[in-house]
Amino acid sequence: MSDQAIPEVSAAAVAEEPPGPGGTPGPRRMVLNMGPQHPSTHGVLRLLLELDGETIMKCQPDIGYLHTGIEKEFEQKNYQQAVTLTDRVDYLAPLSNNLGWCLAVEKLLGLEIPPQAQWMRVMLTELTRIQSHLVWLGTHAIDIGAMSVFLYCFREREDILRIFEMFSGQRMMTSYFRIGGLALEPPRGWHQRVKKFIDAFPSKVDEYESLLTNNRIWTGRTKGVGVISLEDMLDLGVTGPMLRAAGLKIDARKDEPYSSYEKFDFEVPTKTENDVFARYQVRVEEMRQSARIVKQALEGMPAGPWKADAPHVVLPDREKMKTQMEALIYHFKIVTEGFRVPEGEVYQVIESPRGELGYYVVSDGTAHPYRVHMRTPSFGNLQCTPVLIVGSLIADVIASIGSEDFVLGDTDR
């Protein structure tokens, strides 16, 4: 074989190659089916890649393997029950989803949430952002070949999951935010626990950075890879850290503050290089900023009630329910038929770790939502994949799609 000359083929000649019969790829092209069980797709994404040698000429993403009809299921639940569905959409950021849903329904109800509940929500959502970015960083690094980062990231993630467990009794499907406030009173000793974690966390981020930022293999695999123009991204519905890595300062926490984010002092990190490395830098900086927000929330946590004064919406305290007739009636009504929400429609946007998370809720005045649509960031981000990877090498596909940071549950719903 070795002395048989392999003919040189220029990329231009292959691009002009006529397709085979029935629109199939010509003889020089190969179709590669990546997924739906490929480990680097973190779930069940299938990519149909048309290759010329190692260059991607065409890409067709195929999603829907995790579609569970959550939007339809919302219509069967009452408003309070539906909180548990939102956890399961983006299972790496359950509290962000809880928050989006609760804010949307509270906007429909016109409900005022007490400051302590708002601050507690901010604190826990920022811990969720750190947790989600840690999973992303660990798995992204493992895809590119940096094995040990994963172990460091999951060490801190475990601490955060333990904090969630302390608050809600659950590690991942927390459902800790309820319409009108929180599900349970914040547990005894939460302050020391969160403080201990967040004081140590910035030095942990330094550890990750010392493993990666100046690592020649890491920079070689990520710098200049996965570049896509800002116009393309805006046009295709990309949001979140990907836009910020392209220099656009867009963040719903600053632009359309919710849940008293306007009271916190933090930066929105941006980069202009717009490659996989820039997205890594943006997310690492976001972890530091989230830690800042958590610290401020710890220091300035207002005292007072942790759920709204709205007996027709919020379940009464156990003690009251057992001693007061009125509280018992409200408890019975809320548990058996839920509460009615005035007619109307809202679109509530929050900044999830992945980008713009929007809840479009339509109410017809009954105790069940008439229609719920989730504008999930992963769905929009994933849509840019063909533009992102066509023309790059197949080895860079892993790095590029990893930098999108999608969760397939979030995409397929």
Add this chain to the structure above:
Amino acid sequence: MLPENLRQYAIASAVETFDADAIVAGAFDRGELTLEIAPGKIVSICGFLKYDQKFVRLSTVTAVDRYPAEPRFEVVYHLHSVVHKQRVRLKCRVYGADPAIESVTSVWRGANWYEREVFDLFGIRFLNHPDLRRIMLPDDWEGHPLRKDYPVTGTRI
């Protein structure tokens, strides 16, 4: 016709100046502006909002089934202007018999998957869409689950 009380909102009056016939109705509720657009004019209004009013982002396209009322479907578009930090909701009412509306993929390429999702789950066809296939469900699935007359319990006999 734009309702009188919506003239104070810059976007609403800009759309009215551009094409007064396109607006069927409108509302401002809970801080959110909704404009109901005649289905035939949706592409030109979207183009105007994107290029003239800087609504560079299409957040999402979805639909609401008002069964058994007619026109049965509402196709809902959420637009976002990054520069002005504003959002607007557009709505088109579509009749239930063979529902179809013009696709806005010519304005935002990102509408592609959102319209495929609406086609898949509601059965609304988008005319001049580049790749109108099911996206969530298998290709041989029967029915459109997010329609209100789609059964949620029981097995098919």
